[in-house]
Amino acid sequence: MSLSVAGSIATSALRTAEVGMAVAASNVANAGTDGYTRKVASNATSDTAVGYASVDVARIGSNVNQFLLKTIVTAMSGLGAAETRNSYLDQLQSAMGSVTADEDGGGSDLGSMIDAVADVAATLATSPESQSAKAAVVQSVSDLAESLRNISASVQALRAQADDGIAATVDSINRSLGALDDLNGRIVKGRALGQNTADLEDQRNEALKGLAETIGVTYQIDGNGLMRISTTSGKSLLDSSVHALSYTAAASVGAGTVYSATGISGFQGIMIDGTDITTSVKGGTLSALIALRDTDLPAQQAQLDELAMTLKESLNAIQNQGTAYPPPQSLTGTATVAGTDALAVTGGTLRVAVTDSTGTAAEVLDIDLSTMATMQDVVDAINTMGNASASISADGKLVISADSAGNGIALGGAGNGDGGAFSAAYGMNDLLTGSGASDIRISSAVGADSALLATGALSTASGLAAGDAALTSGDGSVAQALKSAFSTPRGFDAAGGLAGRSTSFAGYAGAVIQSAATLADKAATAYESQSSYANGLETSFASQSGVNVDEETAAISTLQSAYEAAAAVMSALQEMFDAALNMVQ
Structure with missing residues (x-):
């Protein structure tokens, strides 16, 4: 081997060791850097063309498990x-309210608020003439409607x-x-x-x-x-x-x-x-x-809407079976109608009574709905009365009014006729309005005057006439029905993943809350599991591709020894080269 070839081999060894130490030192320096992977200097032999091989750095790459x-x-x-x-489903669960009792002893969840309405409705059933009991019911129903609106607003x-x-x-x-x-x-x-x-x-x-x-x-x-x-x-x-x-x-x-x-x-x-x-x-x-x-x-939202609409339809049906005492001078429906519309109720008898403040009838008209074809037919029939009138307002609502400010209008049925069906169909005595949980609220009339809450019903006595008692102050038949509404199972349609069921308002509210809680619980469990899985993979990746400072330190020590050995060879070659030069001088 010539001295020049030996020198070339020693030089490549020095260079390879130097690069290796630099790479190892860089690994140590970046051991705590996020995303940094251990770098490796890959060596390769190089033919010197005289039968001997030197070593060189082929490339510097990362030690990365691509499959991992x-x-x-x-x-x-x-x-x-x-x-x-x-994150989102936890917020949804919070929006549903807390079942933990507040300072008044009740929770803020829908079920607790429904129970609160049931409690005041029970009080009203025992004292239907109590204005404070009526006010309490109206306020509780209004609070429940507001809670539904608020939860719906939170969902949106x-x-x-x-x-x-x-x-x-x-x-x-x-x-x-x-x-x-x-x-x-x-x-x-x-x-x-x-x-x-x-x-x-x-x-x-x-x-x-x-x-x-x-x-x-x-x-x-x-x-x-x-x-x-x-x-x-x-x-x-x-x-x-x-x-x-x-x-x-x-x-x-x-x-x-x-x-x-x-x-x-x-x-x-x-x-x-x-x-x-x-x-x-x-x-x-x-x-x-x-x-x-x-x-x-x-x-x-669909579940909330199902609760809101079933609550609205049920309570309105009860309220439309009755009347306030004393009755209001005017009733305005909530349904939009036209005179040419076919009647929504085609059978039974609609009783329209005009009474004074004591409930004594001033005039009574019984309308056989089977003989009426259109809404205008009913309006015309009522307009035959001497003490009342009917019309369709500019915004398409049926309005029935007593002509005297001292009298009021009460609707009902006669005998077996279901006058409440007519009243319910056109919303003449509605307690709640709205198309879903987002806009359900107490009717403006009842909200402004809780005395308009129906607690009793118009007399169904055959032949009821002027001078007869059409209403009595102590009648609590509708108040009793309102009380029973909160314990009687209702039919709820399938909505938003909840199967159809027969249960109370509070029972369905509990199912809605449980549905949100189950979603949130599953989401929390899935997040915890996925986080643990991802962290485990990252730990495994760091173990395989990360930097081990002790290993890199040991590698530097080995490379230093190799460098020193190559340097010693270079020193010996230099001495031999100098001696050769001296021999030819």
Whole structure:
């Protein structure tokens, strides 16, 4: 072996040891850096063409288990979704109120408020003439309606929050894709120039995991180092360029705001390259927000609506069977009608009575509804009375009034006729109004004057005429029915995942609350499980690909010994070279 060949081999050994020590030192320095993986200098032999080989650094790369990395990326998508659901459903459960007794001894949940109405209704049933008992019932029903509205508003606020979150998440995804695209370009260029890109690849892996938390993705890396990313449904997000998402949050959100694939109304679609991917998004924060906005929260709204409407229809049916004492001078319906409308009730007898403040009849008219074809027929029949009149208001409501300010109007039935059915059909004595939990409230008339709450009923006596007792102050038949309404099972339709059932108002309210609690409990358990799973994977990844300072220190020591040995060889070669020069001088 010539001295020059030996020197070349020793020099490459020095260089290889030096690079190895630099890499090991960098590993130690970055041991606590998030996302940093252990770097390894891979050595390769190089033929000197004279039968001897030298050693050189072929490349510096990361010690990364790519299969484990893919598993982590998938786990991060699950974690992002689980964390989002846990947060929102915990807020939903809180919005349902607490069953813990407050300073007045009752809870703030729907069941407790329904029980409070039942308690004051029981008091009214024993004292139907008590104005304070009437006021208590009206106030309790009003409070219950307000609670339903507030919970509904909270559900819709969460939907609006989720919709805003979708827009913010879309922006976050686009920023992540931009950062990944930049790293892609630097890595591909660096590899082409033979540069060390391991740190850039670490940064890209961390950016990828961050992206996966927001949306489920799959990815591949080609031979040039370019990472290609797609949604789990196969829609490209990143290749040689970014395929950005776009979404505009709704200006306002209500119970009727729903996702529309056409984008004409409600929530718009999440778009990529002109394609709506809303229904195909899987995994990550984005999918959880979509499911919460379009499925989970609307289901809770549907349950609240079922409770509100069953409560409204049941209590209104009871109230329309009776009348206040003394009756009001005028009754205005809540249903919108026209004179040409066919009657909603085609049988039975509608009794219209005009009474004075003591309940004594001034005039009574019994209308055989089977002989009436349209609403105008009923209006015309009432207008034949000498002490009352009827009309359809400009906004389409039936109005029946006593002509004298000292008299009042009471509706009922005669004999077996069901006058309450007519009154209920057109809302003449409604206690509650509204189309669902979002707008249920006490009727404006009863809310303004609790004395208008019906506690008794118009006499059904055959041949009732002027001068007869049409109403009595102590009649508590309707008050008793109101009391019984809160203990009698009602039929509830299937709604929002709750099966149809026969139960009390409080029982159904309990099922609604339990439904929200079950969702929240499952979400919390899923988040805890997914968090533990993801953390375990990260720990395993760190164990395999992270830096062990003791191992790196030992490696540095070994490399120092190799460096010193190569340096000794170089020193000996220098002495031999100097001796050779001296021999030829």
